């Protein structure tokens with residue numbers, strides 16, 4: 001794999017009459033050719049800003065963007081081989097679907113025969129051939145989405161940028177489109193840079209994810225990395241809604257393993273990257289689905305059920321433990337076996353190495 | 362039963378509107394049409410006998426012995442009027458579009474201030490505005506004295522009392538009527554569509570031609586109609602800064618109802634012009650309908 005897009009210390013400050021706003025501090029990222037790369041972060045973290053800088057709609061206040069080693073910072077959007085799938089699709093309302101898809105090809109002055117065949121090919125790829133002569137307003141959201149994709153793919157750009165393309169669709173369609181997008185990316189081999197604030201979307205589709213917050217990259221890695229080895233407190237909480245437990249390191253077992261005491265009854269064996277010393281404070285992250293609930297008679301730490309939320313395939317149980325609250329995700333079976341209801345006593349265990357010590361305050 | 366009642370109510374409810382349209386718009390119009398088909402009274406006014414003579418005299422000169430020869434002067438006046446109004450419309454569009462585009466891209470608060478500024482000339486009377494141009498353009502007007510003060514007096518060409526002056530005056534008068542509908546149309550234009558076009562390799566010109574103009578076509582059509590129609594009938598501007606030397610359709614009508622005392626002829630000219638403008642006016646409507654299916 002080779003680096004295709006290099007984002008070098010890109011910063012963006014919006015200067016305004018009511019004060020300046022720093023949207024990006026100094027973001028550095030490499031995106032590889034043919035990769036499905038996701039920018040994941042909460043609302044307002046600067047995802048759209050970064051994407052608009054890549055597309056050329058916005059100029060960075062500092063830093064630069066290289067595509068295949070060439071600095072494109074000064075190029076206008078029409079001179080970049082990068083196409084965007086806009087959040088609300090931005091299809092041209094005065095053109096048919098086929099004309100929309102052909103737009104980029106025509107502006108590149110491709111021969112008419114090529115334009116026609118490529119347009120047909122793209123419409124087939126997104127299964128929109130039957131509706132080629134319709135106008136965008138005569139399509140459903142999902143169909144418009146496909147057209148926007150076909151339009152962006154048609155000129156064979158080096159990179160496609162997608163700004164929350166699924167956010168306007170309903171849940172079912174959103175899930176179907178995840179596979180569809182992934183299929184299109186695999187089939188075309190084009191680099192996708194995908195923006196979302198939905199962690200499930202990011203985890204299920206991406207080759208790599210950059211978690212963005214407060215204008216900085218918090219962590220860069222594969223979905224597996226980010227899920228199981230969150231680099232800091234923010235990532236741990238943003239991805240999978242982990243429980244963060246404050247404790248004290250009471251033993252360092254082996255490289256990358258430490259024993260932490262959370263309270264008198266609760267001692268967990270957690271993995272970590274940094275060197276730790278006995279006696280230091282640590283923040284342990286444990287995901288709700290990794291914690292096991294046990295009967296009050298079993299071995300484990302004690303807690304009291306505060307709340308049970310039914311979520312269809314599983315339930316989320318809130319336990320009061322000491323002063324804090326721990327969330328546990330559990331199956332309906334366990335719930336019934338233990339007869340859990342608000343107020344009932346329960347014990348729980350965090351299996352060895354299911355927890356992780358996260359760097360952070 | 363109840364639907365018939367609802368219909369009655371609807372008709373009755375709109376009665377004031379119908380009265381207004383009928384009384385204030387239709388009745389005078391019908392009167393003009395009626396007068397066009399009468400004969401000129403011996404001492405001015407009209408002689409209420411049906412006659413098509415007024416229309417005939419638009420195209421033919423009938424001698425006392427009854428032989429008719431084709432009369433081109435009125436056709437020419439129509440053409441001059443249409444050409445001047447057309448040129449005014451074109452200039453207003455060329456000047457007004459960039460201005461409207463600029464205004465529409467401003468933040469909303471500044472936008473309304475700018476729109477107000479565009480409309481400021483309408484706060485004063487048309488006559489005052491036109492006389493102001495005479496002061497600017499005249500032989501010892503602002504331009505002339507400024508140029509001669511700079512020692513460049515030889516550069517000055519007096520355009521007052523020429524068709525150029527009429528064009529200038531009408532462009533100035535009707536420019537706001539072009540800018541305002543363009544603004545409201547451009548305002549509604551989604552900026553993301555322009556970005557999408559740029560993203561898909563459209564040059565500045567292509568973005569204008571392929572996206573902005575087609576999507577603001579209704580505003581362009583409205584602006585052109587709002588400028589062309591009053592411009593083609595304008596008789597104040599040609600009379601004052603044109604010095605009455607260029608006879609236009611508006612002057613011709615005014616003349617017939619005034620000193621010429623030929624009301625049927627004046628009415629006939631007005632009716633013909635109305636029909637011509639009506640035909641021209643349906644064109645943008647057709648365009649709009651075609652685009653309307655899209656939006």
Ligand SMILES: Nc1ncnc2c1ncn2[C@@H]1O[C@H](COP(=O)(O)OP(=O)(O)OP(=O)(O)O)[C@@H](O)[C@H]1O
Pocket residue numbers: 014016021022023041042043044045046047048049050197
């Ligand atoms: N044109 C602008 N002028 C001033 N501030 C802006 C502008 N555009 C964005 N911002 C600010 O910059 C920050 C980042 O905005 P951005 O749109 O990149 O966020 P985002 O991560 O895409 O959020 P979301 O998920 O809600 O779309 C926000 O706090 C926003 O208020």
Ligand SMILES: [Mg+2]
Pocket residue numbers: 047048049163
């Ligand atoms: Mg955004």
